[in-house]
Amino acid sequence: MQEVFCIDIDPAEQRKAIVREAKIAAANSFEVVAIEWLSKQKYASAIHDKALYLLAVPFL
Numbered sequence: 001m002q003e004v005f006c007i008d009i010d011p012a013e014q015r016k017a018i019v020r021e022a023k024i025a026a027a028n029s030f031e032v033v034a035i036e037w038l039s040k041q042k043y044a045s046a047i048h049d050k051a052l053y054l055l056a057v058p059f060l
Contacts (some may be wrong), residue, residue: 031055034055035052035055038051038052038055
């Protein structure tokens with residue numbers, strides 16, 4: 001934290017920027033974008049449910 005004061009960066013503004021960047025990154029995750037895209041498609045409910053299930057399954 002000492003180096004932050006040495007280069008004239010406001011620690012409160014720095015924390016706000018980190019939180020803001022984390023929110024933007026979370027909003028642009030693959031899962032969020034895929035669910036939004038899937039909600040706009042006109043698939044049968046079985047296909048829609050299967051796609052949501054596959055998004056939830058962790059792949060290694």
